[in-house]
Amino acid sequence: MPAPELPPPQSSLPEAASRFGAHLLAAAAHVLDAEDVTGGPPGAPSLPAPPVTSASALAARPLPGAPAAEAPAPSAGLERILRGPSGLGTAGLRLFPRDEPQTPSSAPAATEGTPVPGLYHHPVPEPDPVRVEEVSRRIKAWALEEVSLYPEDWEEQFDGFSVGRYMVGCHPDAPTVDHLMLATRLMVAENAVDDCYCEDHGGSPVGLGERLLLAHTALDPLYTTREYQPQWAESLHADAPRRAYRSAMEYFVRAASASQADRFRHDMARLHMGYLAEAAWAQLDHVPEVWEYLAMRQFNNFRPCPTITDTVGGYELPADLHAQAGLQKVIALAGNATTIVNDLYSYTKELDAPGHHLNLPVVIAEREGLSDRDAYLKSVEVHNDLMHDFESEAAALAEACPAPGVHRFLRGVAAWVDGNHNWHQSNTYRYSLPDFW
Template identity: 80%
Template structure:
């Protein structure tokens, strides 16, 4: 199922697609200016959905991190230290307006100037994207990915798949090309400093998809024995520490099949750029992913359709979380481990992963219905458990996604205000851009996806 994956201020296109073309500065600004002293607008527009009491505020742990070390002998480390956050600078006093000139006659009245767009947000390209967005789905348009980078990543990832890890047989080539992983990663990581950084994400994405397809789904996957296969593949990410007698046998096993070869190689490249903390974070999120695979497999073996809330719990683990969690590594910087581990940050990341995964459920709906067997996705589970027809279940799943998106934006805006640390602001923007790029890829990948006829 990983599938290679407002009350105010909203604008509705003619097709009914909910978009929000103007994003908050923390979500897309290229520079690192701290937010204003008031909450960003994302919190305000989501206030009806997230009561003020529920928006996370920094606890003692976060305050301690922001203050830094304290105690005997540490005062000299901070010559200009303040225990309280600095007062935001006063806004400059606006100049006294000049005397108003004589108004021009109507025949010569100048056209009012167009308000300038913010230089802090890249504007979507004028050319319309391929495919149709799901009507009513809350999302943000993104610029078309840089074609030069898309071409470079496309050539690089195919060479890696064929020449380094022998990932797929010849008759899978069309499907590999149709996945469009280069366009996907360039859209999701526009701040990557080099093509090599983009390749880190592309290799891991392809490797994760190979595990999903070959172990779980399309290309010989089965729930039977899945736990053993996943465990051995996971040792390509989190290496086995054993005796000298058995170490060679394990090392040889990492070349036994395409998923393990891909995991091993992709992780080796990732470790060349990632810090130990970033690598361990990624391993943790891959463990979450594999646990989600196992839950879905167990339900398949027992022919169990979960309750909607149970399905959403499974999808919190079997989801895209490992992809946005590496946004700082791909961006060439690091969100420190203590800030990444803050509960407020963990909630933001979880909401982002959950929302992007429901996007996959919605865009892959017709593809999965056409496949053999029963595939669990959110519309199918809602129809089964809540007695809704297919159309009503699908439209309710759209609203579940929209609720998750608004909660994600509200929580992220509150965290950006509470913790205006440059790496935090950049990471939050990176996750938001990944969310947008993920939707862009699903919408535009007409090779893989088509929409149901519900509108």
């Protein structure tokens, strides 16, 4: 009996990029416009996209060492598709920005708060205050009026989270406030699950798997028999986290392609798996090895946020390009680095909280026998190594895959990384640094 033939090898990045023209033709029918992503009830205002001056300039930051992309000259028809619609108010609807002269960006503004000394990061311009105010207004209305997310005595904490500033800073290329709201609702919903199921507001490792599974069905719908479908549908309103997941995902799927929505569900499953690993350690009162903790953090991290950067930016990176191992590595490194940023800035907050919170400095101190100070400083080094790896891998990928959409996506992920640090540094309501210097 002859041995079965091996399947043909999967396409490499250059091969995937060579098919990019066909993807553009298909994607042209799916350019996201403001009508597809209405971020509230009918008639809700939509702010115009800001000029490319301050906040938007970060998205144009070139990748370290990346050459300028030089795509082959397209045909007249393809060039028209790439150019996108024209006229008043259509700048955010184009697949890719036009090669137009840009207004020089302003210098990074002074940010409230002190950065962790020695932490490798990029200063960013102050997020657009008009957008911050509008996103903050809309997200609070959604939380209170649409999903009843929190009781009255949590209002100060909700306001202190400054999620409007967070999301505007992380997505400087979002064409409209409606696009920003896609990410903002998901961020708030994810934090509700973390707080209410895992940590601050009644969370517990006991029974976490069941709660996460039922909440995940608000993102990845259950298909069951007619007899039991109504009971599942009713369960989506059972608690604040599930209400938030259901509503945020409904907005998202109306704006995203099927591929973008499924990609997000996959990364949320990764997140929930990371929650369960941390919960298991808590139940066993176990401190993992440092490498084990970092493995958990590759799943329990910010990855779902930068993975939707194209949806929030109003375009789509084709699925076979997004799924390439090189791009997945870049996204994973971005998630790992930004999550260690959270470990470092939330260190004193977690030490003051009840219970034993695992974070990278705590794990290094216990497993490697270092003082609290030396463990914290070593954690800064771990972050810096991850950041340098992220930037070098992104630059190598940009050179290997000269597709404009890949370059735009990489710039969006880099902007998310920088915006995430800026929010942690500036959020002095939530975070303060230890006295190690």
